[in-house]
Amino acid sequence: MEKKGGSSSSQDAEVRKGPWTMEEDFILINYIANHGEGVWNSLARSAGLKRTGKSCRLRWLNYLRPDVRRGNITAEEQLLIMELHARWGNRWSKIAKHLPGRTDNEIKNYWRTRIQKHIKQAETFPNQNNSELQDNGSTSNDHICEVGDGIESYSPTNYDGNLEAFLDPLSTTTTTHQSNENFWNDEDLWSMQLLNND
């Protein structure tokens, strides 16, 4: 287990925290390029970084790794996140495995800041759904289009409407939507629509 810096040895005092500098990033990238990932604690020491191995690992996995995808979550990804969250709950790392290039941290943040917010709103104002939707529908064609692009008429090239199959091998034989008690309720669907109005 990790020991907290309760002791005040000279070594502990040298451990850096907080945002990574460009120089630190450079050192870490270079070191991993030359030596591979290995054991993080010794990697941090060998590379000369005054960081914990844990911090190095996190920085590498969430930010520096070459295959990390930056930028906005797409409608396709959003749909997947919501579907997988409905199925697995807060199993962020598990969800992230189905979104190549996305990290569990990123998905977790996305969920908390964007999706959860709307779901809470829907819970707080359950009757707001229809009226607001209707308002949007009746006053703004743009909104209709966006909703359609994101959810209603969304059709990625390799997605034929069968999400189970789209997701993959894992789930082709498993539960149907109807039988899954975690599946979408009205509030979820409402939130999805709200999200795509953003």
Add this chain to the structure above:
DNA sequence: AAGAATATCAACCGCAACCGG
């Protein structure tokens, strides 16, 4: 233009599982 409020996201923390000795 400025200050307040809110949103976003990188990084930290604590815990549990895993692994080798």
Add this chain to the structure above:
DNA sequence: GCCGGTTGCGGTTGATATTCT
């Protein structure tokens, strides 16, 4: 089986950016 070190995960925090008034 026990112990210490390491890794991975999910929750939370705090700094920064953006939007609102």
